[in-house]
Amino acid sequence: MVTIKDISLRCGVSSATVSKALNGSKEISEETAEYIRKVAREMGYLPNATARALKTKRSNNLGVLFIDKTQSGLAHEYFSKILNSFKVEAERSGFDITFISCNLGQTRMTYLEHCRYRNCDGVVIASVDFYDPSVIELVQSDIPTVTIDHVFDNRTAIMSDNVSSVRELVQHVYEYGHRKIAFIHGEDTSVTQKRLASFFKTCEELGLDIPEEYIKPAIYHDPESSRIATKELLSLKERPTCILYPDDYSFLGGMSEIEKNGLQIPNDISVVGYDGINLAQVLRPRLTTWKQDAEAIGREAASQLIKSIEMPKTYIPQQITIPGQLLIGNSVKKL
Amino acid sequence: MVTIKDISLRCGVSSATVSKALNGSKEISEETAEYIRKVAREMGYLPNATARALKTKRSNNLGVLFIDKTQSGLAHEYFSKILNSFKVEAERSGFDITFISCNLGQTRMTYLEHCRYRNCDGVVIASVDFYDPSVIELVQSDIPTVTIDHVFDNRTAIMSDNVSSVRELVQHVYEYGHRKIAFIHGEDTSVTQKRLASFFKTCEELGLDIPEEYIKPAIYHDPESSRIATKELLSLKERPTCILYPDDYSFLGGMSEIEKNGLQIPNDISVVGYDGINLAQVLRPRLTTWKQDAEAIGREAASQLIKSIEMPKTYIPQQITIPGQLLIGNSVKKL
DNA sequence: TTAAATTACGAAAACGATTAAGAACAAATC
DNA sequence: GATTTGTTCTTAATCGTTTTCGTAATTTAA
The missing domain is CATH 3.40.50.2300 (Response regulator)
Incomplete structure (x- = not known):
């Protein structure tokens, strides 16, 4: 392992000079600096992050x-x-x-x-x-x-803009004529709270009255929990015409349940995802969703x-x- | 930031003693060691990984x-x-x-x-x-x-056992009566080579003659490429009865294509995945696949x-x- | 010409730990 | 009683950098 000291010996200068030269300090003449850099390169010098961190208190x-x-x-x-x-x-x-x-x-x-x-x-x-x-x-x-x-x-x-996203999604399905909109949401986090609040606010503004059983808890990124929620929604007397999922990945659980019931997306039931993952754009029909700019x-x-x-x-x-x-x-x- | 030196001063011993005590060296009497540990705890001492690494050449x-x-x-x-x-x-x-x-x-x-x-x-x-x-x-x-x-x-x-896995998968579908088995494989890596070799070997042992057009290249974890490969397979005159996918995730691309063509899994066509990801066990029908013990x-x-x-x-x-x-x-x- | 300022570099002290070598003392051995 | 052995601790060097301060040489200003 070649150190600053090795370079200094080879160059006939002090280690302080080498350090300064390699760090581009203007205290060192361009001439010597260039020479030192050249020798350092030749010797295959690599700074030691550990020693540097110890001295500078910056670990990078x-x-x-x-x-x-x-x-x-x-x-x-x-x-x-x-x-x-x-x-x-x-x-x-x-x-x-x-x-x-x-x-x-x-x-x-x-x-x-x-x-x-x-x-x-x-x-x-x-x-x-x-x-x-x-x-x-x-x-x-x-x-x-x-x-x-x-x-x-x-x-x-x-x-990520969890308020606008849900608002736009709800408005979108509203514009497509949907009034019975169900929302499967993730576990209780500040993100979920924002999305839920935005959902209720938007529905209210649109004059929609969402029955309580249209709101189902699930777990983010857990298709099984969304599958169960979907099952419950599908078995309601007054079935929703559109379901919002916690995320695209979870939707796949729901999708599976929907198809098992012999229903077709979107003819029999509409769905909306969240995240805009790759996969969702490959599925046919393509999933309507919200792309977060990760x-x-x-x-x-x-x-x-x-x-x-x-x-x-x-x-x-x-x-x-x-x-x-x-x-x-x-x-x-x-x- | 409290250092070994701080502790040594407080305890009235040398820093060497503190270091040894904290590292459980038996050079230090149990009595002093216990005292030093106590003080260190009280002072909220944390070792400095950087300094330690510099000296010991072990960064952990x-x-x-x-x-x-x-x-x-x-x-x-x-x-x-x-x-x-x-x-x-x-x-x-x-x-x-x-x-x-x-x-x-x-x-x-x-x-x-x-x-x-x-x-x-x-x-x-x-x-x-x-x-x-x-x-x-x-x-x-x-x-x-x-x-x-x-x-x-x-x-x-x-x-991961890429040879046994493919063998067992092929044997499995063979036992279920399939003879026209297609294999969509990932990009050229040593893993792919093993899986392909195992596929051919097993087919040979089973006396299966797999036409070249049943072997389709795709990209791991890229549903779109598997979708395209699936499309090609489905359009063959002599359509395979079973398709092996590079991985479960990619299969979803294929699944989408299959359903778009109005085909049902497994009635119209059988499929096999690879990986055993969570999702694949949520889909209905459940995907037959190989679970790698990640x-x-x-x-x-x-x-x-x-x-x-x-x-x-x-x-x-x-x-x-x-x-x-x-x-x-x-x-x-x-x- | 002299004083002041500038440039280019070096000496040495850190940073916070570990560790080899040594010292002081007590206990054991002959 | 002298020597050895063992225990417990200290001293001091070291790891590879950075950085402060000092100094010699040179340039500029007065």
Whole structure:
């Protein structure tokens, strides 16, 4: 392993000079700097991130706090895409990604402790229980954080537009003549609350009276629970003409149930998804759904987080909503 | 931030003593050790992984090299599960996970350079182009590696059983009376080669003569390409009675095409998947498929990697095949 | 010509841990 | 009583960087 000292010996300068030259300090004459860089290249020098981090207190490492609840947190196309674009953007700025969890070795630690132990410069938090005390402790610490799809007061958050999305979806099916609209929603989170509120508000504005049994709880990204909810909806005396699903993936559970009952989409029943995953655009009929801009969310999260790390004094926390897009397929029938 | 020195001052001992006490060295009397631990706890001491790594040359960090080709590498339930169980097992032994990529900041680096820069103790490699020179360089370096589903000579590899799986699947549909069996396979990788070879071998053993047009290329985890392949198969004069898909997820593309053509599964055509993802077990009819034990693969990969790190002298590289399991659904009709 | 400013570099001290070698003391051995 | 052994702790070096401060040489200003 070739170190700065090796280079300094070879070049006949001090290690301080080498360090400065390689870091582009203008204290060093262009001539010597060029020479040092050349020798460093020839010797195959690689900086030692560990030593650098120890000295500078900057690890150039970002923590990622994702909980894989259903053993599929990352299999979730939405979060997976967010993580990926977050990673790409972070790497563009020279940051690496480390997963944060709460048990390392035999010692259980809080998320905050884990971050400190690893000297994370910042953390992105997504898909977790935002009411977990350990999460709250982390968010309230002095470590820069950005959350996805949840706002902690006055801390940076990047959100998908869960209000507009549901409004537009409901308006869309309304325009197609639907009045009996059912809504299968995910488990109780701030995202779900927003979507539900938007659903009720929009229905009210449109003068729709939605019976209680049209609102069914399910679990995000769990097709089975949506299948069960669908079954219940289909067995109602006054069957809805359109069902909104928690997400595209869950819809597949519903789809299966619908087809099992010998019903056709959209002729016998209309459906609407959420997320705009790849798959949904391959199915025939194409699913009408809401495309969340996961790529932009991840990118923006990284960008904000890095800003807050690099200018801790002047950075102002922001709550940023990333717009999505209505994808009109053929899964909603015009009545 | 409280350091060992702070503790040593408070306890009136040297920092060496504190370090040894906290690391459970038996050089220190149980009495002092207990006292030091108590004070450390009270002061909220956390070891500094960076400093420790610098001194010991052990970062307790494992690199993960996953390429997100289709922007969905991690959305892939199989790989996502592997990564997750890998992570869980690694954390159990006190290792953290860092993603490895090839561009950090403005400087492009090879995977090996990235690993060295971050002082990774070892790397797991999966879902990449195993013929990429940068990957090969990494595997041939002195950094311990373990690959998933690909064997580099005499280096540790964990594999799903791609030979038995295809054999059992083919035998299964054969037993159900199918003779015209089509196979949609993924892009050309060593996994695909194994599966194809196993397919041909099994067919031969069963005395089946599979026409060339029954073998269709597609792309793993890309429903659209499987949809196209399905379309071609369905338009053949001599239509197959059963189609094997590259993976469950891709099958959904095929399913969509089949239904669009007014055909029913399994009455009009039988289908078989691969992977055993959650979703496939929710669909009706339930998909007959092969369940890969992703959880075991990830766990074993971590376990082997850590072993090779902790006993570099005595560790013997191993190629381990993890058995899977035939999941019989209702997607294959008895002829 | 002299003083002040600038440039280009070096010496040395960190950062927070680990660890080899040594010292002080008590106990055991001869 | 002298020597050895063992226990428990300390000293000091080290890991590979960065960075503050100092200094010599050169340039500029007065």
